Amino acid sequence: MTGGARVAVVTGGANGIGLACVRRLSDDGFTVVVADTDAEAGVRVTAEIPRAEFVACDVRVRQDIDRVAGTALEIGRGRLHALVNNAGQTARVRFADSDETTWRRLDVVNLHSVFSFTHACLAGLTAGRGSVVSVASVAGLVGAEDLSAYSSTKAGIIALTRSLALEHGEVIRFDAVCPGQIATRMMARVQTDDDLRTAVAAQIPAGRLGRPEEVADVVAWLLSDGAGYVNGVAIAVDGGESAGFRRLKPGVALHDHTPAR
Ligand SMILES: NC(=O)c1ccc[n+]([C@@H]2O[C@H](COP(=O)([O-])OP(=O)(O)OC[C@H]3O[C@@H](n4cnc5c(N)ncnc54)[C@H](O)[C@@H]3O)[C@@H](O)[C@H]2O)c1
Numbered sequence: 001m002t003g004g005a006r007v008a009v010v011t012g013g014a015n016g017i018g019l020a021c022v023r024r025l026s027d028d029g030f031t032v033v034v035a036d037t038d039a040e041a042g043v044r045v046t047a048e049i050p051r052a053e054f055v056a057c058d059v060r061v062r063q064d065i066d067r068v069a070g071t072a073l074e075i076g077r078g079r080l081h082a083l084v085n086n087a088g089q090t091a092r093v094r095f096a097d098s099d100e101t102t103w104r105r106l107d108v109v110n111l112h113s114v115f116s117f118t119h120a121c122l123a124g125l126t127a128g129r130g131s132v133v134s135v136a137s138v139a140g141l142v143g144a145e146d147l148s149a150y151s152s153t154k155a156g157i158i159a160l161t162r163s164l165a166l167e168h169g170e171v172i173r174f175d176a177v178c179p180g181q182i183a184t185r186m187m188a189r190v191q192t193d194d195d196l197r198t199a200v201a202a203q204i205p206a207g208r209l210g211r212p213e214e215v216a217d218v219v220a221w222l223l224s225d226g227a228g229y230v231n232g233v234a235i236a237v238d239g240g241e242s243a244g245f246r247r248l249k250p251g252v253a254l255h256d257h258t259p260a261r
């Protein structure tokens, strides 16, 4: 890159995984435009993190998105170097009990926003030869019980990421990260209920929930020149949870072992 600030946009950057990405990208020298509905947390981000600028934005609203893209392009003088599509919401409900409102909310916040933000930033990303990382989920790689609407949006993000990598691969890289169970407020119940946390941890080879910073590390790497030949991938950041079946209990195999004769 020659001259000028390296500029990144992080959606949902006021809390959780997005906030960890903002901190990490600031450490890496980016000027970071933080787009979030949470103005209280956004003001703290601007005050505490060097080169971070908060712009109030609901990712469902195109005018808000255009304002964020405009701010970033002004800072980068027409060039944008990184976009992290991270804003997301969840809904835990049986498919039979789910309704239109829930499906539309998750579709618009989680998936349609990736289209809108990427579309609004495309010219700047082209000029800056930038990269995009979208935050999907392991629930988009496999299914997830009681999370059918959520997991569908995350699978959509992965498919969109791969399609864009094919269309723009000479200039812009598009990748996704697929976090497993990360200790943020989205996982508040798992963090406060000891029995639940123990049961969840037993499903994860790492034996614990992940930290937001562990996702941010992978996002920062994907945005870096070190990942310059990586494009169209969806990387699980899940302590091994999606690698396969686990034993039900320590020392108890899934199947009886019958030695071959
Ligand atoms: N925590 C996990 O275990 C986990 C696992 C897999 C994927 N994810 C994904 O990671 C991303 C971040 O989740 P998190 O765990 O940090 O959650 P979080 O609730 O801590 O943070 C989400 C942020 O997004 C913002 N946001 C929500 N709706 C918005 C909207 N309409 N417009 C603008 N901002 C909005 C919130 O204000 C918040 O700052 C989400 O896409 C989520 O689906 C999380």
Ligand SMILES: O=S(=O)(O)c1ccc(CO)cc1
Pocket: 090, 091, 092, 136, 137, 138, 139, 147, 179, 180, 181, 186, 187
């Ligand atoms: O809605 S939640 O049950 O809290 C939930 C579970 C898993 C994930 C992984 O993306 C997100 C939300």
